[in-house]
Amino acid sequence: MKKHIGYITLAFLAFLLFSGTPHAAAKQTSSSYSMIRNALLNAQPTGQFDTSEMTYEEVSDIIERVLQENPEILYYKDAKVWSNGNIEFTYSLPSSTAIAHQKQLRTKVKSILKSVNKPGSSDFDKVKAIHDYLVHNVAYDAGNYKQSTVPAASYTAYGSLINGTAVCDGYTKAAQLLMNQLGIENHYVSGFANGEEHSWNLVKLDGNYYFMDITWDDPLPDRKGNTRYTYFLVTSQSLKKDHSWEEKNWPRATSNKYAFFHDFSNAVETAKHYYYSSNADHNALYRIAKDGKGKKKISNVRAPYFDISGDWIYFSNYSQNGHLYKMKLDGSSMKKLNNTHSVDLWINGKTLHYTNEKTAKLMKLPI
Structure with a gap:
């Protein structure tokens, strides 16, 4: 919006x-x-x-x-x-509020960039880290949008980075602000998506332009730990399937270098690989090297929700009623952990967090 x-x-x-x-x-x-x-x-x-x-x-x-x-x-x-x-x-708000919020925003941006701008990181690594940060830490302001009561902050980077709530302008401007600070060429693009006014980013990496719609990569309703890449570094042709804009005003995005990301329904990054649930294969688990090569199927189980700790993948086994399982990174040693339909998995330290789909109760499991 x-x-x-x-x-x-x-x-x-x-x-x-x-x-x-x-x-x-x-x-x-x-x-x-x-x-x-x-x-x-x-x-x-x-x-x-x-x-x-x-x-x-x-x-x-x-x-x-x-x-x-x-x-x-x-x-x-x-x-x-x-x-x-x-x-x-x-x-829409007093000038004193705007100035105070800008000060808070500057402090927050510095903090975020410490985690994004790591030694040896490429511009691609930084853009992906920004994408992932916003997907993980911002929730779409759906309630206010439905009621036509969206507050002014939700249209801004402040809404995204401080309040953790935004509509499309908030996601787009937050990404723009962070990429600007890193010296990565990017642009705010406005147009329409599914017939409604919308905004997203245009990014230049290694001489090629790509579109990136972080808003549409953030699951709705918000699901902690779920990271999608359907609209991450896409071509003009791909984006045109459900977006429209004044194409003559912008460079064409033609590179398919990162097209392998678009099969990621949910993904977890390790040191050398991306593990992901495949859009094209009913959420079966796959592994692919970070350069997009060496794609390998890990298991036939349907696993839309999963996370990784050490050598283990913890996942909701939708081939077995969504019950919680774990298996080795190579797909071996599969073991059942509960009899509950478990969703929204994420790991913090030695604790696995998940939600009981039936009761909506947040659960914890030591690992």
Whole structure:
């Protein structure tokens, strides 16, 4: 879900911002861009544009560009743009709140980047870590979305990274903010998905562009420990199956280098491999090397929920009523652990956490 921008029309004297695309035909105005950016970053009620660079009718695209390129900006609502160069900004929350939340956000981003930006990590490793972090730590704000009561924060990186709750704009802007800090080329893209306004990321890795929709990779309802990659580093052709956007405004994504991820219904990463439940093979467990080679089937059991600790895979055996089992990484030594339909498995230290599907009760098992 993408947030709408407000509209007011004041004939002759003022021009209110309308929604545009980041590559719309507008002058590349460094002076006006900088003035608008600085005002919005500081949540100021007023700003300026350079009347020698453009007329007031041309300012709307610059404001939209600023918003789409600077995810640190919080709670912008709309703007009146006057022909004398003045701009009046309106925010959905007080400026003092925006500034305080920006400070919290900066601190949180630094903390997240410590876990993402590990020594020797490639840009791909960092992008995947950002994708996984957001899937694991953010829940889609479905309740408010259904009631049309989505709070302003859920459209922002603050909603994702501090509140842990967001709609699509919050996921997209959080990923954008983190990748910006790492110097990875990426862009905020808006369009439609299944007929509704939506946003996602465009990422450049090793000279190739890829699309990434983290919102649609996060299970709904939220399921802790479940990581999907259906929309992770996909091509334009793949994304077009259920997304639409102004394609002429963006580079085409044509590389299939990471297509093997798209078979991952759920996945766990180890030092050398990805273990995953296969979309194409009824959630059977597979292993594949991190370069996408050496794909191997581990077991025929249907295991949509699983996690790994040491040499063991703990999983919900949907070939046996979803009961909890464990087996070695090579598929041997399978052993039943309970008679309960167990879902949402995740391991913390020496404890396996899961949910009893029938009672919805959270359970623990020492391992």
